[in-house]
Amino acid sequence: VANFWNNLKDVVVKGFEMGRADPRKIVFSAKMGLALVLISFLIFWKEPIKELSSHSVWAILTVVVVFEFSIGATLSKGFNRGLGTLSAGGLALGTAQLCQLAGDWEESVVIVSVFITGFCATYAKLYPTFKPYEYGFRVFLLTYCFIMVSGYQKGDFLHTAITRFLLIALGAGVSLVVNICIYPIWAGEDLHNLVAKNFTRVADSLEGCISGYLHCVEYKRVPSKILTYQASDDPVYSGYRSAVESTSQEDALLGFAIWEPPHGPYKTLQYPWKNYVKVGGSLRHCAFMVMALHGCILSEIQSPAERRLVFRDELQKTGNAGAKVLREIGSKLKRMEKLGTVDILDEVHEAAENLQKKIDQKSYLLVNSESWEIGKPAIVLEDPQDFQTTDSDEKRFPEFKSRSETVLDLSSLQGNWDFSKPIMDDKFNNGESFNKNNSAASNQEESKTYESASVLSLATFASLLIEFVARLQNLVDSFEELSIKANFKEPNDEVVAE
Amino acid sequence: VANFWNNLKDVVVKGFEMGRADPRKIVFSAKMGLALVLISFLIFWKEPIKELSSHSVWAILTVVVVFEFSIGATLSKGFNRGLGTLSAGGLALGTAQLCQLAGDWEESVVIVSVFITGFCATYAKLYPTFKPYEYGFRVFLLTYCFIMVSGYQKGDFLHTAITRFLLIALGAGVSLVVNICIYPIWAGEDLHNLVAKNFTRVADSLEGCISGYLHCVEYKRVPSKILTYQASDDPVYSGYRSAVESTSQEDALLGFAIWEPPHGPYKTLQYPWKNYVKVGGSLRHCAFMVMALHGCILSEIQSPAERRLVFRDELQKTGNAGAKVLREIGSKLKRMEKLGTVDILDEVHEAAENLQKKIDQKSYLLVNSESWEIGKPAIVLEDPQDFQTTDSDEKRFPEFKSRSETVLDLSSLQGNWDFSKPIMDDKFNNGESFNKNNSAASNQEESKTYESASVLSLATFASLLIEFVARLQNLVDSFEELSIKANFKEPNDEVVAE
Numbered sequence: 001v002a003n004f005w006n007n008l009k010d011v012v013v014k015g016f017e018m019g020r021a022d023p024r025k026i027v028f029s030a031k032m033g034l035a036l037v038l039i040s041f042l043i044f045w046k047e048p049i050k051e052l053s054s055h056s057v058w059a060i061l062t063v064v065v066v067f068e069f070s071i072g073a074t075l076s077k078g079f080n081r082g083l084g085t086l087s088a089g090g091l092a093l094g095t096a097q098l099c100q101l102a103g104d105w106e107e108s109v110v111i112v113s114v115f116i117t118g119f120c121a122t123y124a125k126l127y128p129t130f131k132p133y134e135y136g137f138r139v140f141l142l143t144y145c146f147i148m149v150s151g152y153q154k155g156d157f158l159h160t161a162i163t164r165f166l167l168i169a170l171g172a173g174v175s176l177v178v179n180i181c182i183y184p185i186w187a188g189e190d191l192h193n194l195v196a197k198n199f200t201r202v203a204d205s206l207e208g209c210i211s212g213y214l215h216c217v218e219y220k221r222v223p224s225k226i227l228t229y230q231a232s233d234d235p236v237y238s239g240y241r242s243a244v245e246s247t248s249q250e251d252a253l254l255g256f257a258i259w260e261p262p263h264g265p266y267k268t269l270q271y272p273w274k275n276y277v278k279v280g281g282s283l284r285h286c287a288f289m290v291m292a293l294h295g296c297i298l299s300e301i302q303s304p305a306e307r308r309l310v311f312r313d314e315l316q317k318t319g320n321a322g323a324k325v326l327r328e329i330g331s332k333l334k335r336m337e338k339l340g341t342v343d344i345l346d347e348v349h350e351a352a353e354n355l356q357k358k359i360d361q362k363s364y365l366l367v368n369s370e371s372w373e374i375g376k377p378a379i380v381l382e383d384p385q386d387f388q389t390t391d392s393d394e395k396r397f398p399e400f401k402s403r404s405e406t407v408l409d410l411s412s413l414q415g416n417w418d419f420s421k422p423i424m425d426d427k428f429n430n431g432e433s434f435n436k437n438n439s440a441a442s443n444q445e446e447s448k449t450y451e452s453a454s455v456l457s458l459a460t461f462a463s464l465l466i467e468f469v470a471r472l473q474n475l476v477d478s479f480e481e482l483s484i485k486a487n488f489k490e491p492n493d494e495v496v497a498e
Numbered sequence: 499v500a501n502f503w504n505n506l507k508d509v510v511v512k513g514f515e516m517g518r519a520d521p522r523k524i525v526f527s528a529k530m531g532l533a534l535v536l537i538s539f540l541i542f543w544k545e546p547i548k549e550l551s552s553h554s555v556w557a558i559l560t561v562v563v564v565f566e567f568s569i570g571a572t573l574s575k576g577f578n579r580g581l582g583t584l585s586a587g588g589l590a591l592g593t594a595q596l597c598q599l600a601g602d603w604e605e606s607v608v609i610v611s612v613f614i615t616g617f618c619a620t621y622a623k624l625y626p627t628f629k630p631y632e633y634g635f636r637v638f639l640l641t642y643c644f645i646m647v648s649g650y651q652k653g654d655f656l657h658t659a660i661t662r663f664l665l666i667a668l669g670a671g672v673s674l675v676v677n678i679c680i681y682p683i684w685a686g687e688d689l690h691n692l693v694a695k696n697f698t699r700v701a702d703s704l705e706g707c708i709s710g711y712l713h714c715v716e717y718k719r720v721p722s723k724i725l726t727y728q729a730s731d732d733p734v735y736s737g738y739r740s741a742v743e744s745t746s747q748e749d750a751l752l753g754f755a756i757w758e759p760p761h762g763p764y765k766t767l768q769y770p771w772k773n774y775v776k777v778g779g780s781l782r783h784c785a786f787m788v789m790a791l792h793g794c795i796l797s798e799i800q801s802p803a804e805r806r807l808v809f810r811d812e813l814q815k816t817g818n819a820g821a822k823v824l825r826e827i828g829s830k831l832k833r834m835e836k837l838g839t840v841d842i843l844d845e846v847h848e849a850a851e852n853l854q855k856k857i858d859q860k861s862y863l864l865v866n867s868e869s870w871e872i873g874k875p876a877i878v879l880e881d882p883q884d885f886q887t888t889d890s891d892e893k894r895f896p897e898f899k900s901r902s903e904t905v906l907d908l909s910s911l912q913g914n915w916d917f918s919k920p921i922m923d924d925k926f927n928n929g930e931s932f933n934k935n936n937s938a939a940s941n942q943e944e945s946k947t948y949e950s951a952s953v954l955s956l957a958t959f960a961s962l963l964i965e966f967v968a969r970l971q972n973l974v975d976s977f978e979e980l981s982i983k984a985n986f987k988e989p990n991d992e993v994v995a996e
Binding site for chain 1: 512513516517523524526527528530531532533534535537538539541542554555556558559562563567605608609612613614615616617618620621622624625636639640643644646647648650724725726727728742743745746775776777779780782783786787789790793797798799857954955957958960961962964965968969972976
């Protein structure tokens with residue numbers, strides 16, 4: 001019992017927090033209650049028209065079903081319901097005429113028509129193009145069957161159809177008035193905020209990746225949630241994941257937003273909501289590169305810490321500049337401002353170019369010359385001065401160096417490569433102790449191969465970062481398209497100067 | 499008019515094709531028609547109990563709403579509906595007692611209780627944990643309001659509640675019997691097939707990437723659908739995209755599959771459907787690497803064709819072996835077989851190791867030594883024999899070489915790097931002709947930087963491929979977990995030997 005009370009307390013506390021985090025949810029619930037009260041009241045009050053109120057279920061049903069969180073969803077459902085009811089009513093009345101002609105066969109005609117209609121409407125519903133109108137087909141079926149069955153019993157199809165339609169109209173009217181007139185909640189605004197928020201999330205992820213890589217963060221054991229692409233609270237991972245995963249959410253919001261009339265800051269008719277989704281898609285295209293960067297951290301093959309240090313400043317600068325661009329576009333999107341005259345990508349392009357030049361100058365650090373068939377280059381590669389950084393953090397790193405080497409644990413590698421460290425399976429290690437001495441020579445060779453792979457991984461990280469920068473152009477382009485189509489305001493000069 | 503007829507013909511033809519591609523859709527539609535006919539028939543037949551049939555809407559409504567494509571969805575909706583109706587009925591009867599105590603204030607109590615219930619149920623519905631029961635809350639609200647309003651009018655709550663419940667039970671009964679007993683469609687089977695199919699798709703994508711890369715396929719203009727992550731019919735792209743995008747579909751099917759009783763080949767109670775989703779997630783984790791590989795093809799920075807040729811055999815073998823592993827696991831999943839005793843990853847690991855060794859030996863081809871601060875190595879790097887392949891396709895490639903160099907088009911690069919080729923904006927090219935001559939010197943330097951970047955891109959491609967291979971282990975592990983939990987059959991020996 002105590003357990004039950006604790007659970008209940010938990011739920012109440014969490015529910016309370018949900019309300020504080022998004023007060024719109026409280027408002028919406030209150031609106032729903034109000035709409036139900038209104039419709040009950042109307043039914044009580046209309047008691048004189050006895051027949052109407054005895055079918056009050058239609059009005060209540062309509063309110064419960066049509067009343068959705070956002071205005072767009074309410075309108076789209078209301079439209080579906082209206083269209084479904086009207087067309088079903090028309091068809092049912094037509095069939096009714098046919099029935100009366102059929103005479104004795106009336107009942108059979110009703111049954112056959114129900115089957116045919118049920119078959120056709122259900123089949124059409126499964127057709128991909130009609131997916132958004134799925135609800136309309138349901139209403140169509142319900143109304144058609146009800147009018148046929150109920151009208152047949154009473155022998156008056158028209159009357160049945162009209163009373164139902166009046167009650168549905170009443171329910172829909174109450175829903176729409178309450179939902180639109182009192183504190184409307186717009187799907188468009190949600191879409192706007194979602195896309196803007198994803199910019200920040202990807203930027204956070206990018207910074208997390210860069211700093212994680214430079215600080216040689218290693219996952220002792222990669223969380224299995226990441227390996228199976230489930231939600232996890234790793235901050236770097238959840239940042240880009242949310243951007244990648246919001247595809248379906250964006251599409252759903254788009255489907256509702258296009259139903260909404262111009263409102264608030266979205267004044268133009270035919271507001272380009274589609275372009276929001278496009279910007280979201282371009283952001284996703286960049287987020288995939290952040291994901292690949294994170295893959296370098298997750299990977300078992302890690303480049304030595306001291307070589308990362310050589311490119312430290314350039315990687316850091318490029319990452320920061322990239323994150324800054326994302327944040328800036330995100331906040332401009334949020335404030336609905338156009339890009340300024342200054343090219344927003346200048347800084348990040350410069351940083352990427354510097355990174356590239358540095359790589360160009362020091363690319364001998366990215367490969368392992370010991371195994372070259374053409375012989376080693378004539379100079380000593382590991383000249384200590386290459387690893388000297390003028391940075392004050394210098395002392396922080398020796399520990400990483402040693403750790404990253406022990407982690408490699410090369411002696412346990414057998415005839416085939418150890419690709420499986422994160423989830424090491426025992427059967428691959430059978431006879432390990434036996435082989436250990438015999439295969440010392442081949443291990444030596446492998447360890448060199450491994451070393452060269454680990455060194456190349458730094459090149460990969462840098463290349464991916466540069467590719468990320470290259471993809472920003474596409475993001476800027478789709479943002480510009482949106483800002484022109486949606487008629488964003490000219491940027492504030494101060495902001496540009498800042 | 500002719501246009502209309504053509505459109506209609508189109509729709510009919512496409513509808514027909516949909517039916518041929520998935521006959522279950524036709525069966526399902528016919529089942530829906532049958533259920534509706536049955537319920538209509540029952541209502542006609544029950545005419546003696548006049549009152550029941552005058553509220554027939556409840557039975558029809560239940561059939562229309564509960565009858566879903568898969569058994570799991572039908573059961574879960576039926577459960578929601580039952581639970582919602584029962585709890586709402588109980589609560590309504592309780593409130594009704596309260597109302598009768600309230601005497602004159604009865605109407606106010608009804609109104610207030612409707613508001614409070616509406617508020618609480620709607621608020622609870624928005625709570626993320628209760629998301630799967632969203633439909634139950636709707637039914638709860640509908641039933642509660644209806645019983646309160648209608649019972650209040652007639653002064654007999656209990657009777658109202660019971661007749662409704664009987665009709666709903668009738669509708670649900672008909673739906674369940676028809677849907678389960680006649681050609682059942684299982685969500686679990688869909689999940690099984692979806693996951694298995696994604697293996698093939700990712701494998702196709704991987705092979706497409708490798709062969710595209712080796713044949714130096716370049717996108718003259720990257721399709722904007724890829725840049726904004728929308729569906730596109732590019733075969734390589736759509737392959738991994740479908741695996742990445744099926745997250746929500748897998749989750750939805752999982753939600754239904756856990757409702758289904760043991761059936762067909764899925765005999766154990768508590769069948770591990772969750773592990774299917776896990777395998778799907780691990781596959782996605784691999785698919786992200788294929789996506790990154792494809793990114794190397796989409797990228798503007800392309801490595802020279804003749805250097806790719808050097809690693810041609812190794813890349814090809816690793817890619818083929820990787821795709822083979824994916825296909826094999828996919829078909830084992832489909833046939834519900836355990837992995838054999840032979841390590842499925844042996845071949846691909848060996849191929850990856852060879853690729854890595856080759857890189858190790860020839861890593862001088864992956865960097866550009868001209869700008870090394872430490873001076874050039876003492877040997878001529880571009881020894882013609884490095885590019886000699888013993889392959890017969892040798893003659894196919896010179897054309898690619900020349901093309902890949904013209905594509906670079908280095909002379910048009912300005913002060914900052916040309917990251918924007920795919921969607922080149924005109925304003926960035928202003929004054930190009932003016933700069934062209936003046937900045938010849940700086941262009942020279944940049945073109946070198948560019949060259950080294952393009953050479954490194956090959957290293958990136960190889961690293962990503964190796965990382966893909968490394969991720970296969972995780973996939974094999976989650977498949978093994980599934981095959982043990984789901985009690986897959988032991989592999990057929992012939993298949994292993996084959």
